[in-house]
Amino acid sequence: MTDMNSLAQAQQEVVDEFAMFSDWQDRYEHLIELGKDLPVIAPEKKTEENIVRGCQSRVWLNAEHKNGLVHFTADSDAMITKGLVALLVRVLNDRTPQEILNTPLTFIDAIGLREHLSPNRSNGLVAMLDQMKRYALAYSSKS
Amino acid sequence: MKSAAVQPAINVEEIRAQFPILKELVHGKPLVYFDNAATSQKPRRVIKAESAYYATINANVHRGVHTLSTKATEAQEAAREIIRKHINAKHAHEVIFTSGTTASMNLAAFSLGQLLLKPGDEVLISEMEHHANIVPWQMACERHGAKLKVIPVTDSGELALGSSDHLIDQFSDRTRILTISHVSNTLGTINPVKELIAEAKKRGIITVVDGAQAIAHLDIDVQDLSCDLYAFSGHKAYGPTGTGVLYGREELLERMPPWQGGGEMIDVVTFEKTTYAKLPFKFEAGTPHIAGIIGLGEAFRWMEDYDFAFAKASAERGKSAFAAHEHMLLEHATKELLAIDGLRIIGTAKEKVGVISFVIDGVHHYDLGTLLDQQGIAVRTGHHCTQPLMERFGVSGTTRASFACFNTIAEVDALVAGVKKAVKMLR
Known part of the structure; x- marks a missing residue:
């Protein structure tokens, strides 16, 4: 019965991946690499409308509802933010709105990057996560 | 090496x-702390002074006849006097306690706006101002139909001053207020405020200085600067957060209407009319941040002890x-x-x-x-x-x-x- 590709599973994979790094430098270097590998958002999707505003760094987030799943693409102008964006997209992308809404996100805490989701960081990530959930909520009422 | x-x-x-x-x-x-322009760290003496107030003399000021109230009032007013001395104001009642530079600027903009601004008048600021020295004036301009004019900044981060016979090209016969930072929080630039004030005064323009970034770093003498108002925060000068000062020249403060109404700032209240308390209390509505003010006084004592002792040995003036x-x-x-x-x-x-x-x-x-x-x-x-x-x-x-x-x-x-x-x- 276990869904090998559940959101919870994807979170666990991220946690295991980050457990390999013992010091901050390796952890952040990995995060920066993940940001570099983030699939590029289509230029025409980097619109004013899709900007999630933070006062320090900016995030672009686009969502589409295809075959019952929510498809996210995103980008950021700062590399660490982009790495975190890549993680959020990896975990939440192509899932049903219900799964996105019902699964608590624990991996950010578990990999020691909680500070980036504090309101003080004003990097657009908190707003991005809220926005992802809002899309899921909007699509869930359609499906 | x-x-x-x-x-x-x-x-x-x-x-x-x-x-x-x-x-x-x-x-x-x-910890390597390099964010002092946002807020400086506090010496133990300041932390102790603030907590000693709560532990030994906590009471409201200027009201009670009991011993603690007297002691609290004396401690607060002693802080006012040490700050007066530090900035060389003529009178202690020219030192108004606020919650910080932002509050000082809002007080200045509201009150000066009421007193001076008519439709078509101009308030002159610079391109390097902190939002706290932009937005309150924008709001005052909106209320009174006045305009905000801006002195530009050069590539090196200095004020682009006039090249011809006058120091500032942006002065006009409608300029009523010049409000400018002494030191830029972003660039670190020290502006030639004394010269600018002198130029403004020739034209009868009221001058306001945002001294938030200067107070802990420069020797401030408000009489030498000859400014009308000078604002600063306590927490950027080794003092507690939630403290600040607006210095004002007595004659101008007397003419300025109060900003906030409430307790402490009144003389007689009837439902027909209220008369206001004398300076500085006219501008200090409500219970002040007594503990913070006492801590702020200690911060200035501390700066005097550790800075001025060295400064006296230094030949370099200012x-x-x-x-x-x-x-x-x-x-x-x-x-x-x-x-x-x-x-x-x-x-x-x-x-x-x-x-x-x-x-x-x-x-x-x-x-x-x-x-x-x-x-x-x-x-x-x-x-x-x-x-x-x-x-x-x-x-x-x-x-x-x-x-x-x-x-x-x-x-x-x-x-x-x-x-x-x-x-x-x-x-």
């Missing part, structure tokens, strides 16, 4: 020992020993940071306090700030509440290190090494 040649102007170790927070670790590393020490740190930081490939300093004025703002090609300030934090180094990143200035320089933000008396050359070296490590990780 090269650091050894630099002679510290003050005994930094003696100073550092008085700041408990400097023993803290951040991410397991010794520069404190703290400022001389911070200037040495600035020069060292400037030289070392400029050696980093692609690094550009925003703000290269001839006269600067210990503030260094920079951008690096291909490196976002958020990433740099985050990676420095991981190394225990606290800097400020972003637009520093000066969005128009960021636009002027065509950047979305900078990384800013701002120095205080307790910082060391070794800490500057740690910053430089930290920046190099971060750049390597990000490129």
